[in-house]
Amino acid sequence: MKPSIAEFHGCGPALGMLEIDRVAAGYASADRVAKVAPVDLLLATAVTPGKFLVLFCGDVAAVASSLQAGEAGIEGMILDRLFLPQAHPSLGRAVGETQIPAIRDAVGIVEAARVSTLLCAADAAAKTGEVELLCIRLAIRLGGKAYFVVGGEVAQVTSAVMRAADLCTTRGHHVDHVVIPRPHPSLWEQL
Numbered sequence: 001m002k003p004s005i006a007e008f009h010g011c012g013p014a015l016g017m018l019e020i021d022r023v024a025a026g027y028a029s030a031d032r033v034a035k036v037a038p039v040d041l042l043l044a045t046a047v048t049p050g051k052f053l054v055l056f057c058g059d060v061a062a063v064a065s066s067l068q069a070g071e072a073g074i075e076g077m078i079l080d081r082l083f084l085p086q087a088h089p090s091l092g093r094a095v096g097e098t099q100i101p102a103i104r105d106a107v108g109i110v111e112a113a114r115v116s117t118l119l120c121a122a123d124a125a126a127k128t129g130e131v132e133l134l135c136i137r138l139a140i141r142l143g144g145k146a147y148f149v150v151g152g153e154v155a156q157v158t159s160a161v162m163r164a165a166d167l168c169t170t171r172g173h174h175v176d177h178v179v180i181p182r183p184h185p186s187l188w189e190q191l
Contacts, residue, residue: 012039012040012058012060012063013086014062014083014087015055015056015082015083015087016055016066016082017053017054017055017082018033018054018067018070018071018078019053019081019115020077020079021050021051021077021079023046026044026051026052027052028074029054029074030054032069032070032072033056033066033067033070034066035069036065037061037065037066037069038058039056039057039058040058041055042055042057043055043056048139048140048142048144051079063083063085064083064085067081079114080116082116082117084120087123088122088123088126088127091119091122091133093133094122094133094134094148095136098135098191099133099135103153106158106179106182107157107180108125108131108149108150108151108178108179109147109148109149109150109178109180110168111176112145112168114146115139115146117167117171118136118138118145118146118168121165121168122136122148122164124163125160125163128159128163128164130152130156131152132152133150135148136149145175149191157179161178165177
């Protein structure tokens with residue numbers, strides 16, 4: 001049975017992703033990713049604005065091999081890529097679902113133009129301090145962009161958001177970020 005995105009942290013420590021600017025090339029890439037090594041293909045889908053996402057997980061060597069195979073022959077079509085050899089376990093739980101934070105002192109949001117960059121930034125944020133990764137939204141109904149939300153104490157959320165925003169900026173895909181101290185209770189319901 002294929003694991004869900006929310007369970008990827010259980011299928012291996014590594015996560016790989018390709019964002020490709022052509023749908024047909026994306027399907028061919030996903031096929032190569034799945035064939036070359038024992039990885040779990042979590043997502044292979046077209047998203048707006050006409051790009052294709054290939055997300056997969058497995059052990060470190062398998063994900064590295066599959067990433068290389070997925071990139072073969074489409075070098076000029078790759079918009080972004082991700083290789084996380086030790087992905088934070090909360091990434092899988094936060095994709096597509098919203099967690100209720102234990103500490104509701106602050107909420108932080110980071111938005112990126114590329115999904116791969118956003119996942120890398122969310123991983124960095126989760127590893128930066130005592131924050132909870134509450135949700136990650138990937139490209140679907142977002143014009144190809146992605147964002148994540150963290151919660152916790154103001155100082156910890158600020159540190160995590162700044163680390164993630166810096167990473168997005170370094171990769172050239174930062175869109176926006178914000179830290180909201182003491183958010184109104186109704187905001188939590190909207191997350």
